Amino acid sequence: MKQLKVSVWRGEEAGCFARYDVPARDNQTVLDVVTHIQRELDPSLAYRFACRVGMCGSCAMTVNGRARWTCRTHVRKVAGADGALELRPLANLPVIRDLVADLAPFFDKWQRAQGFFKPKDAPNGAVPDEFAVVAPGSEARREADAGIECIGCAVCYASCDVVAWNQDYLGPAALNRAWTLVNDARDGARGERLDAVAGDAGCHSCHSTRSCTERCPKQIDPSGAIAGLKRTLFWDSLFGGKRHG
Amino acid sequence: MADRAARGQAHLWVVQRITAMILALAVLVHLATIITAVRGGLSAREILARTQGSEAWLGFYVVFALAAGLHGAIGLRNIAGETLGWRGRGLDFCWLGLGLLTAAFGIRAAFGLYA
Numbered sequence: 625m626k627q628l629k630v631s632v633w634r635g636e637e638a639g640c641f642a643r644y645d646v647p648a649r650d651n652q653t654v655l656d657v658v659t660h661i662q663r664e665l666d667p668s669l670a671y672r673f674a675c676r677v678g679m680c681g682s683c684a685m686t687v688n689g690r691a692r693w694t695c696r697t698h699v700r701k702v703a704g705a706d707g708a709l710e711l712r713p714l715a716n717l718p719v720i721r722d723l724v725a726d727l728a729p730f731f732d733k734w735q736r737a738q739g740f741f742k743p744k745d746a747p748n749g750a751v752p753d754e755f756a757v758v759a760p761g762s763e764a765r766r767e768a769d770a771g772i773e774c775i776g777c778a779v780c781y782a783s784c785d786v787v788a789w790n791q792d793y794l795g796p797a798a799l800n801r802a803w804t805l806v807n808d809a810r811d812g813a814r815g816e817r818l819d820a821v822a823g824d825a826g827c828h829s830c831h832s833t834r835s836c837t838e839r840c841p842k843q844i845d846p847s848g849a850i851a852g853l854k855r856t857l858f859w860d861s862l863f864g865g866k867r868h869g
Numbered sequence: 870m871a872d873r874a875a876r877g878q879a880h881l882w883v884v885q886r887i888t889a890m891i892l893a894l895a896v897l898v899h900l901a902t903i904i905t906a907v908r909g910g911l912s913a914r915e916i917l918a919r920t921q922g923s924e925a926w927l928g929f930y931v932v933f934a935l936a937a938g939l940h941g942a943i944g945l946r947n948i949a950g951e952t953l954g955w956r957g958r959g960l961d962f963c964w965l966g967l968g969l970l971t972a973a974f975g976i977r978a979a980f981g982l983y984a
Contacts (some may be wrong), residue, residue, distance in 0.1 A: 694971070717932045718957065789951045823875030828882040854882075 628699065628707040630657060632669065637719050641710070642666075649690055651731045654694035655683050657709065671723040677684065678841065681777035685723050686712040690784040693713055693841040714782040733794045738820045739801035746811030768807040771800045771849050773842050780836035780846050792825040796836035796846030803849035805857060817857045818857060827853040872959060880945050881961065895933040902949025920982040923951035927983040934975025 626648040631641040642663050655673055662669040678696040685694050687702050688710050703709050712733040717725040734740075747754035758765055780796035789797050802821045805811045821827050827836055827850045836846040906915065920926045946964040949955040 691902050705943035733917060788950075819872045824876060824956065828879055829951075856884055856885065857879055 626707060628657060629711055630661065631708075631710045632723065633712040633719075634722055635719075636664070636721055637733040639719075639722075644784070645868060646703055647701070652698045652699045653693070654685070654687050654699055654702065654709070655698060658685075658694065660710065669723070676749065679775060681775035683734045684714055684761060684777040684779050684782070686710075686782065686807065687777055691715065691839055693779060696764075714778055716782050716784065716787045717778065725778075725782075726776055727827045730781050730795065731754075732775075733798045734776075734801060736820060737794045737798035737802045737826070739798050739805070741805060741865040742811055743811035744810055754782070758809055762809075764807040764809060767849075767852060768804040771846070774800060774844055775842060779839050779841060779842065780828055783835040783839045785833060786831060787830050790824070790829060793829050794821065794826055796850065799830075799853060800844060800846040800849040803852050806853065818853075818860060821853055822857050826858065830854070840862065877958070877961065881946070881965075883945040884939055886980045888936040888943075891932060891936040892940055895929070895936060898929065917932075917982065920979075923983065927979055930979035930982075931976050934979060935951065938970070938972030938975065939965075939968040940972065 627645040628648050630644045630646050632644060632719060633639055634642045644665050646657050646660050646665075649656075654675065658669070658671050659673075662671065669735045671683075671685070673695060674680040676683075676694060676695045683691070683694045686692075686693060687694065687697060688704075689713055690702075691720075692702070699709065711723060713723050715723040717727060720726050720853065743752070745754075745756070760769075774797055776797065780800075784793075786793050786797055799821055802817050805817060806814055811817075830847070830850045832847055832851065834847040837844075837848065840846065890923075942964045945967075946961065949964075950958075
């Protein structure tokens with residue numbers, strides 16, 4: 625049977641690759657390969673997964689130099705002709721062990737970007753008397769819908785050069801989430817959120833090289849969302865009026 | 870405090886974008902002037918004949934020098950932040966000062982041609 629030659633990162637920040645031979649199959653995801661190694665070859669291998677169907681966003685790793693969701697990545701699409709696979713934890717994040725990256729900085733930045741809904745009508749958490757009427761075809765709602773399906777896999781974050789250059793940079797996912805909320809008519813924290821995503825740690829550092837958009841497994845366009853934030857803040861900085869409106 | 874710093878950085882970004890728009894036009898005017906002016910040789914008399922006492926040319930070069938100075942300094946600030954890690958409010962004021970100083974040299978030259 626044909627074998628895949630799999631190099632897997634072992635250890636923490638300082639570590640090295642270990643080589644495993646894994647039987648190649650016709651239908652096989654990268655996550656299947658990792659699971660085979662852990663169940664059949666080396667039970668001490670640490671990695672993370674949950675749903676296996678592209679919903680939970682927990683199995684992302686660096687596969688042959690590119691961040692990918694491993695449960696929906698077929699080996700035949702990424703392995704070389706010689707069956708070589710190189711697996712590392714996600715880039716731009718601390719390594720806990722083996723293929724497990726520490727996602728705490730990634731989710732902390734969602735909080736810093738105010739990436740959570742603050743109801744306008746019920747700031748104390750009460751249920752509003754009336755439903756908000758949101759036209760599905762309105763421009764703002766379409767912008768919000770375009771970015772709302774993020775599963776928080778951090779593939780964009782690991783693929784972003786600006787994150788690598790500037791540790792404070794909020795990153796594509798957090799800014800994309802902020803943009804969905806800026807466009808949510810029911811949200812009451814537009815001004816605070818625009819403040820939180822402005823400046824060098826925010827949208828203004830983005831170089832629009834679009835790696836995030838290119839690599840997002842859900843085909844979301846964080847780069848476009850960041851451009852939207854820049855556009856909004858451009859007019860906001862010039863005229864100021866709508867910031868806290 | 871963090872918000873104020875972020876807002877300041879956003880303003881620098883806005884200034885860089887606006888100066889880029891100004892420069893796109895100003896550089897075109899500048900190039901067209903050069904190409905027209907060198908026809909039949911370039912002389913100090915010809916340059917002064919165009920610029921001396923002309924508020925329009927003075928205004929153009931003042932705006933041009935300001936845009937170029939600020940745009941360049943803000944760009945250098947961003948490069949220094951990303952590649953050398955030079956960041957901070959104090960440094961921002963230094964870059965702004967450098968941009969205005971560069972602009973002042975250009976404005977002084979433009980005024981010399983006007984007076």
